Amino acid sequence: MDLVLKPAHREFAEEVxxxxxxxxxxxxxxxxxxxxxxxxxDHVVWQQALGKKxxxxxxWPKKYGGPGFDVTQRFLFENVLAEEGAPRxxxxxxxxxxxxxxxxxxxxxxxxxxxxxxxxxxxxxxxYSEPGxxxxxxxxxxxxxxxxxxxxxxxxxxxxSFAHWADWIFCLVRTSPDAKPQxxxxxxxxxxxxxxxxxxxxxxxxxxxxxxxxFFDNVKVPAANLIGKENEGxxxxxxxxxxxxxxxxxxxxSKRGVRSLWQLNDDPSLKEKIADVDLQVQALxxxxxxxxxxxxxxxxxxxxxxxxxxxGSEIQQRIAELAMEAVGEYAAPYQPDMLFRxxxxxxxGPDHAPPAAPRxxxxxxxxxxxxxxxxxxxxxxxxxxxL
Amino acid sequence: MDLSLADEQKQLQDAAExxxxxxxxxxNRRKIAATExxxxxxxxxxxxxxxxxxxxxxxxxxxxxxxxxETMIVMEQFGKGLVxxxxxxxxxxxxxxxxAAGSAAQKQALLAPMIEGKKQFAFAWLERQSRYNLADxxxxxxxxxxxxxxxxxxxxxxxxxxxxxIIVLARTAGGAREENGLTLFVVDGKAKGLTRRDYxxxxxxxxxxxxxxxxxxxxxxxxxxxxxxxxxxxDAVDRAIVALCAEATGCMDAINAATLEYIKTRxxxxxxxxxxxxLQHRMVDCFTNAQEARSMTLMATLxxxxxxxxxxxxxxSGAKVQIGKSGKFCGQSAVQMHGGxxxxxxxxxxxxxxxxxxxxxMFGNQQHHxxxxxxxxxxx
Numbered sequence: 001m002d003l004v005l006k007p008a009h010r011e012f013a014e015e016v017x018x019x020x021x022x023x024x025x026x027x028x029x030x031x032x033x034x035x036x037x038x039x040x041x042d043h044v045v046w047q048q049a050l051g052k053k054x055x056x057x058x059x060w061p062k063k064y065g066g067p068g069f070d071v072t073q074r075f076l077f078e079n080v081l082a083e084e085g086a087p088r089x090x091x092x093x094x095x096x097x098x099x100x101x102x103x104x105x106x107x108x109x110x111x112x113x114x115x116x117x118x119x120x121x122x123x124x125x126x127x128y129s130e131p132g133x134x135x136x137x138x139x140x141x142x143x144x145x146x147x148x149x150x151x152x153x154x155x156x157x158x159x160x161s162f163a164h165w166a167d168w169i170f171c172l173v174r175t176s177p178d179a180k181p182q183x184x185x186x187x188x189x190x191x192x193x194x195x196x197x198x199x200x201x202x203x204x205x206x207x208x209x210x211x212x213x214x215f216f217d218n219v220k221v222p223a224a225n226l227i228g229k230e231n232e233g234x235x236x237x238x239x240x241x242x243x244x245x246x247x248x249x250x251x252x253x254s255k256r257g258v259r260s261l262w263q264l265n266d267d268p269s270l271k272e273k274i275a276d277v278d279l280q281v282q283a284l285x286x287x288x289x290x291x292x293x294x295x296x297x298x299x300x301x302x303x304x305x306x307x308x309x310x311x312g313s314e315i316q317q318r319i320a321e322l323a324m325e326a327v328g329e330y331a332a333p334y335q336p337d338m339l340f341r342x343x344x345x346x347x348x349g350p351d352h353a354p355p356a357a358p359r360x361x362x363x364x365x366x367x368x369x370x371x372x373x374x375x376x377x378x379x380x381x382x383x384x385x386x387l
Numbered sequence: 388m389d390l391s392l393a394d395e396q397k398q399l400q401d402a403a404e405x406x407x408x409x410x411x412x413x414x415n416r417r418k419i420a421a422t423e424x425x426x427x428x429x430x431x432x433x434x435x436x437x438x439x440x441x442x443x444x445x446x447x448x449x450x451x452x453x454x455x456x457e458t459m460i461v462m463e464q465f466g467k468g469l470v471x472x473x474x475x476x477x478x479x480x481x482x483x484x485x486x487a488a489g490s491a492a493q494k495q496a497l498l499a500p501m502i503e504g505k506k507q508f509a510f511a512w513l514e515r516q517s518r519y520n521l522a523d524x525x526x527x528x529x530x531x532x533x534x535x536x537x538x539x540x541x542x543x544x545x546x547x548x549x550x551x552x553i554i555v556l557a558r559t560a561g562g563a564r565e566e567n568g569l570t571l572f573v574v575d576g577k578a579k580g581l582t583r584r585d586y587x588x589x590x591x592x593x594x595x596x597x598x599x600x601x602x603x604x605x606x607x608x609x610x611x612x613x614x615x616x617x618x619x620x621x622d623a624v625d626r627a628i629v630a631l632c633a634e635a636t637g638c639m640d641a642i643n644a645a646t647l648e649y650i651k652t653r654x655x656x657x658x659x660x661x662x663x664x665x666l667q668h669r670m671v672d673c674f675t676n677a678q679e680a681r682s683m684t685l686m687a688t689l690x691x692x693x694x695x696x697x698x699x700x701x702x703x704s705g706a707k708v709q710i711g712k713s714g715k716f717c718g719q720s721a722v723q724m725h726g727g728x729x730x731x732x733x734x735x736x737x738x739x740x741x742x743x744x745x746x747x748x749m750f751g752n753q754q755h756h757x758x759x760x761x762x763x764x765x766x767x
Contacts, residue, residue, distance in 0.1 A: 001396070001456055003388055003689045072388045262764060275761035279683070279705045286682035293390040307675050374668070381667035385647055385674065 005072070013076045016055075020084040023049040027342075032085035033260075035355025037208055037340050040165045043087055047120035050089075057094050057118050064102040064110070065118050071292045082252030090162065092124040093117040095243055097170045100187065100236045104228040113189070116167075127157040127171035127190070127214060128237070135375050137172070138181035138234065142216060144173035144188060146223065146230075151175075151188060153196075153219040159369070163199045163212040166192055176231050187233035189225040196220070204365075206358035207336055241371060242305055248370050249312030251285045257319040264352055265326050273325075277318045284311050303383035306376040313366035313373065320363040324356040331357040390685070396460060402437060403464035411468030413735045419471055420591040424549050426471040435504025440478055448486050449499050455626070459633040459688045466637025469735075469742055471591065473507055473546035479630045480623055481508025481554055484571065488611030488619045497552065497573065509550035509576075511541035511597055512620065519751040521556075521620055522566045526599060528557035535559075535609075537572065537602040547595035548585045550576050555599075559614050566617040571610040578602050590742040622696075624750050625703035629691050632684040635710045635746045639677040639717045642739040646673065646721040649728075649736075666724060673720050676713035683709035701763050704756040711753025714743035 005013070028042040050056040058077050060066020069077060082088075089095075098117045101109055116122030133140035142155025153173060163169065169190050176184030190197070196219040201209045228236055258281050261274045288308055324331045330349030337343045338354035347354045367373045381387045392400065410430055411419075419427055434440055442457045444450025458479060465474065478501070485498050500506040517523040526539030537557055547553060553574045561568025574581065580602040583595040611619050647670060650661035660666055687706035693699050718740040722729035725736050732738075747753060 001389055001392060001689065003686075005388060009388070075388070271761045271765055272757050275757055275764055276708070278764065279708055279757075279760065280679075282686060282705060283679040283682045283709055286686045287678055289388075290390055290682060290685070297391075307671075307678060311675065311679070377668045377671040378664070380671045380674065381664075385667070385670055387647075387651065387661040387667045387670065 005076075009072050009076060012073055013080055016077055016080040017084060019053060019055075020081060020086055023053075024084060024086050028087060029085035032087060034338075034351065035359060036338070038087050043090055044120060044123065046086060047089060051119040051121075056089070056120055057098055058089075059095060060098065060102070060118075064098075064114060071289070071296045074292065075289065078252045079255070082256050088250070088253065090123070091248075092126050092162070092166070092170075093120070093122070096126060096240050097124050097189070099243055100170070100227060100240050103239065104187070104236050108224070109189075109227065122168060123162070123166045125160050125163045125166035125169045125192075125214075127160060127169045129159045130156060131158055135372055137237070138185065140172055140174060140185065142171065142173045143177070144175050144186060144221070146175070149223050151221045151223060151226070153188070153190065153216045153221055155216050157214040157216075158212075159202075160199075160212045160214045161210050163192070163214050164201065164209070168192060169214065170227075172233055172237055175233075179231065182234040184231055185233040185237065186230050187227040187236040188221060189227065190216075190219065190221050194219050194221065204362060206362040207334075207339070208358075208362065242303075248366070249284060249288055249308040250316055251281065251288055251312065254281045254312070254315050254319060255285070257316070257323070260352075261319065261322055261326065264323070267326060270322065270326060273322055277315060277322060280311070280315050280318070284308065284315060287311075303379050306371070306379045309370060310367075310373050310376045316366050317360075317363045320356075320360040323352070324360040327353045327356040331360075334358075392456075392460075396456060399442070399457060400460050400464070403439075403461045404467075406433070406437075407464050407468035407470065411470055413738075416469055416471065416591075416738075420587075425587065425591070425593040426473060426549075430472050431507075432504050434472065434474070435502070439474075440482075440504055441502035443478070444482065444486050444498065444502065448494055449502055450486075455629060455688045455691045458626075458630050459684065462630045462633035463637040463640075463684075466634035466639075466742075467641045469591075469638070469738055473509075473549065473592075475627060475630060475634075476509050476546040476550070477501060477507045479627050480510040481550075481552075483626055484510070484554060484610060484619060484623045485573075487622065488571065488616075492607070493573070493610065506551045507546060507549055509544050509547040509553045509595075510556075510623075511544040511547070511553050512556040512624075513542045513544075514540060515542060519755045520564060521624060522569065522617060523564045524556055524558050524569055525563055526555070526557045528559050528570060528572060528604075530559075531603065534603060534605040535572065537574065537599040537604060539599050541597040541599070543588075543594050544597055545588075545592060545594045547576070547583055547597060548593055552576060553581075553597070554610065556616060556620060561614070568614045569616040569620070570613050571616045571619065572604055572608045573610050574602065574604055574608065578604070588745065590745045591738070618696075622699070625699055626691055628703045628707050628750050629684070629687045631746050631749060632680070632687060632706045632710045635714050635743060636677065636681045636684050638739050638743050638746070639673075639680055639713060642717055642721045642736060642743070643670075643673045643677055645734070645736050645739075646670065646724050649725055653726075660724075669720055669724065673717045676716045680710055680713040697763055697767065701760055704751075704760040704763070707751060707756040708753050708760060711747040711756070714747055715753075718743040 031038055047056055055067055057066040058069055062068035101113050130140050144151040144153045169192055171188045171190055172185050173188050174184055175186040196217040198215040200213040202211045203209055258278045330353040333348040335347055335354040338347045438451055439461055441450040442453040446452045482501050528535040528537050553576055555572045555574050557570055559570040580600040582598045585595045588594050650666055651659050653660050683706040687702040690702035691699055721736050722740055728734055729736050
């Protein structure tokens with residue numbers, strides 16, 4: 001048992017660092033460190049560079065065209081990318097639908113969909129939540145009725161991140177309205193260009209447009225786009241959620257956040273608060289490494305990943321809160337140009353002031369999305385503690 | 388990077404688990420605590436026989452070449468059973484300081500018999516005014532002839548009554564709270580002029596107040612360099628902190644298991660109280676706290692031999708902050724969820740609660756280590 005890196009792993013980390021420095025656009029990097037919002041190209045250009053290198057689906061096994069990283073490589077890869085200011089990899093293709101397709105899809109589907117995810121030529125979004133199905137996801141009502149070789153889809157998805165950028169959406173749809181809630185659901189892939197799909201932006205508390213409503217009006221979807229069996233989509237849904245929870249602990253980004261708190265802070269009254277969150281990040285990182293270590297020995301992440309999501313999200317919120325506290329009253333000026341547009345103007349107040357409050361507001365989402373804290377605790381209580 | 392236990396380490400874990408299961412059933416522990424010494428010499432002999440007293444020392448020092456991981460493994464199990472034998476003062480602190488700073492002759496005379504189970508130690512550092520400052524030492528050691536004369540007071544010295552030798556932190560030079568000018572002495576527990584006031588602690592261990600009235604010791608009792616003890620002590624205490632963190636992790640596992648069992652069986656309003664969401668979420672928080680405690684203990688265990696002193700110190704303080712926080716949360720929650728039964732002496736839960744509370748106070752509480760960590764991080 002040790003935390004020492006073998007020479008091969010040290011070399012790997014240096015290779016990732018050199019690659020990132022050579023291929024990540026300086027403008028994108030600058031956005032990361034100044035807290036500006038990324039555009040579509042910031043993500044796509046970077047992901048396609050990773051795709052060419054064969055590193056994009058970094059969590060995938062070799063068998064499906066991933067690099068087959070071991071736990072240490074995965075850890076190093078995520079950390080070096082975060083340190084170098086790379087945007088996070090959009091999870092919908094790589095971490096969510098990709099593993100569902102290679103786990104539950106047929107050969108034809110694997111051949112058709114996996115290459116576009118590996119290269120990042122095709123962007124995905126997630127059709128899970130609905131106005132009446134938030135925490136109670138199994139209550140979803142978007143209907144898919146079989147009509148010969150097609151499904152006809154009607155309904156509404158909401159909170160759909162990056163639907164306005166996406167080429168495809170993976171959806172949970174109701175195929176059997178009479179069964180128990182979890183038993184009548186299917187997992188369907190839908191081309192966003194199909195007639196009958198409308199995307200409506202939802203502007204969030206910080207003024208940003210990330211999420212959308214997606215409306216389906218008699219959308220005709222080939223039956224070949226069904227993953228797994230009809231009415232058995234809940235299995236895919238749960239598998240995907242467990243994977244999602246592991247990713248959204250966001251440890252490397254939180255480490256970057258803590259480093260910048262230490263650098264920016266000159267207020268002695270904050271230092272113990274920063275120390276406290278710094279230590280929380282270390283505990284989370286070690287817990288995640290332990291979970292990955294167990295996974296390496298076989299098996300998908302189970303309900304214990306819920307704990308990582310709960311703590312990871314609270315930590316992200318705490319870091320954002322302290323960053324705002326450090327800026328003080330200069331958090332007040334609202335400066336959208338500094339967040340969303342390229343500009344040569346200097347900000348009002350310190351350089352790190354413009355994103356501080358918007359980020360604090362925005363980060364409140366982290367304990368709500370991907371299964372709220374309360375839902376996660378229900379899961380752990382039932383699945384691990386047997387209550 | 389590798390987070391799995393080696394085969395021998397797994398065997399050690401099994402053996403320690405077995406020891407606790409066989410010797411430390413709750414009612415058994417109560418009997419052990421009530422004996423004259425407060426622990427069982429036969430258990431101590433068994434620990435020696437199993438090799439636990441020497442496992443963390445190098446082969447050159449007569450040990451078996453293990454280290455902090457082995458200490459973590461047994462301490463965690465000791466925490467599960469609330470084991471009373473003086474492993475921490477004797478092996479981790481006493482043995483640790485002798486191995487780090489002792490001469491070949493001292494190692495021969497002290498460490499070798501300790502590993503065989505024939506010598507026990509106590510570490511006397513605290514004084515009334517010290518609080519958590521390891522340098523706040525006023526007990527004086529004055530040069531007299533070829534040796535020294537020790538005068539002053541030491542408090543809450545664990546295992547002093549059973550210790551063959553007491554390792555005393557004394558001031559040989561410098562002013563109050565100065566880090567320079569501190570020296571360690573290995574003092575015979577029966578030395579002339581040394582008097583003890585013995586008492587049990589809240590958590591059923593034994594400790595003493597010691598008064599040194601012109602206790603004469605030879606120059607050969609100096610452990611390490613004259614005036615240069617502070618770094619040795621700081622390092623030894625950091626190691627003891629990491630060992631305590633492992634013990635606390637075991638306590639938390641045990642207290643959480645007891646609480647989970649209780650809320651599954653205790654019925655009110657016609658259902659087990661564990662059916663209520665407000666208790667379920669609190670139980671999940673206990674579970675999360677124990678997980679974080681285990682993660683930080685492991686982190687600190689794997690960093691406590693780092694070459695860089697700042698890394699070692701930050702690791703020990705970081706883990707101690709977590710243990711303080713998690714221990715308090717699990718302890719208080721366990722008592723609350725047990726209701727009135729939680730505040731009785733009858734169930735084990737109050738005993739774990741007491742031990743977790745005392746662990747937080749030992750060698751600096753959560754707040755103290757948060758300050759220490761933040762000062763180290765700011766300086767970096």
